[in-house]
Amino acid sequence: MPVTITMRAVVADDYGPVERLEVRSLPVPRPGPGQIQVRVRASTLNPAEVRVLDGSMRDLAPLSFPHVVGRDFAGVVTETGDGVRRFAVGDEVFGFGFPESMANLAAMVGSPPSLATGTLAEYAVFEADTPGLALRPAGLTAEHAATLPTAGLTALALARAGEFQPGDVVAVIGATGGVGSVLLPLLSTAKVHVVATASPVDDGYVRDLGAAEVIDHRAVDVADEIVRRHPDGVDAVVNLALPGDGLVGAATAIRPGGRLLNIVFPVPDAAAFRGKDLTVQTVITSAQPGDLDLLAAQALDGSLPAAISRRYPLADGVRACVEFLNEHTRGKVVVVVAEDEEG
Template sequence: MRIMKTTMRAVIADDYGPPERLTVGELPIPRPDRGQIQVRVRATALNPGELRLLGGELREMAPLSFPHVIGGDFAGTVTEVGAGVTRFRVGDEVFGLGLPRHLRGLAAQVASPPSLTTGTLAEYAVFEADTPGLTIRPPGLSVEHAAALPTVGLTALPLIRALEHRRGDVVLVIGATGGVGGVLVPMLAAAGVHVIATASAGDGEYVRGLGARETVDHRAGDTADDVARRYPKGVDAVVNLALPGDDLADLARLIRPAGRLLNIVFPVHDPLSFTGSDLIVETLFTAAVPGDLDVLAEQALDGMLPNPIGRRYLLAEGARACVDLLRQHTRGKLVVVCDDEA
């Protein structure tokens, strides 16, 4: 599949700053080196962490280079393979995730070998071929659904494993209306866990549709007090998908002895806040284990994981999608369609 043109459309950052400074412009189409593949991106899903990197919060630990193309989750078609690549062929339908190439150290914590990309909010992107962060998209799984699964699904699976839950356990999920919640809550519900989900009054029906048995309106009062009234003997675990680390200590009082408090939010909590407590407190991050993307695809095809897409945008609207993600209340995943075939 030969590419005749030499430039592509992409959502571009020229420097650190807020998402309002992003633009849709033209850049050279990236070409694969040895061990890499080029993909015609058909859809990509946005994640808040990518935009926080752009805001400069982690500039010293994870510096960016510019121009920078946003995006890591994707689904698309392999259009070129570099030397030495045997895992994929031109024409393969693939999906997965990647981190910016200059964040190789951080990417190594997500997948081994690291999953790297030139940026997926673009018509074309290049990825490392030999990584568990990429896999074949099975027939029947739509492009958009596949693009929405990688980061949230590969965050939910480590949480599921760390919970070591049993059928009938009561688990409070903080921030259930976001992308990770859209995968985690159905997984827990399918395992027979009694999920209490925080959600505003307008989102209650949505999270119950995901499988939550109860909801707590975090805008109407104190979440910890509300749950404590319902469960005076405590819950088995709390999973935090939204609150900053400093707010977790109050939630710890809800958990039964030897229960678990799991967190995915950065910056993380102060360990001294839980000194002496009979709890397992752990922060987990996205991790691509071989085979996990295939598990997520199978669960989506089986109907266990509903389509998590909250809003769709065209690539020409990609900069606005980034602004909406950070500035508006969103439900589920925001997906950008990068061509007319998706």
């Protein structure tokens, strides 16, 4: 009888609260044609992949069970399936992959869609020929690389949608999270004047990332404070935190002809902005060929610092998910699965 080789993974057996996750053994996934198997070194968490566990998003993002949590990763290729030419065993790689049950959603993000078996695990299998995977360059640690895919690709999509120019004034709502940790440096490098919302404890953090001004969203009405500081309005508001119905007030701080960019679901109702002279757009993560290489290069040259607030071993993967969902997070949370041989 063949021996089943197992691995540890953070697993959900059904929809429910995140506290019901388990770290347990599953069979190691094997790559099929066009796929690669990766020994995961590090994985990071994103809000959607944790919130989806309760079933509230099952129409948009269905899960099949048992479900291994996690999308972003860095690791080393350990096996390749038939027909794979892009990667070889021993290659250090990083990127992201949606579960196969979300293939329709993955197709909206990149083509061919990036699919995977779940990255809070010792091993994962990925489709090889997608823009959601890239070689990890020497000098870029696995932990830093794992912070880049979803947050970085979302930030790039926002920067492109905004078409920002040097000197533009852009307010970023919810600047302390994972997307903000990439977007603020991107805007700062482009010489955009960033007004970030953050609590006083995070003031220094967002300034280090590139914010020129900080507004304490707990102490004042953010839109009123923006207008007080910039009476003609800002060129754009980028929303990383508020639900759609909370953006009508924020729009009052935008100059005529400006932009309101959003990444949060549920999306704002377009009717709420009828008659206003502004562009309202919900931006989704987009993986274009070369984007991950671009992010890696910027991480290497220091323009995208490693914004890691907490690290957990895989054995504490459930605690990582619970605390990520229920506590304030600055930057990215990393689950360390295996030590990075390059440090």
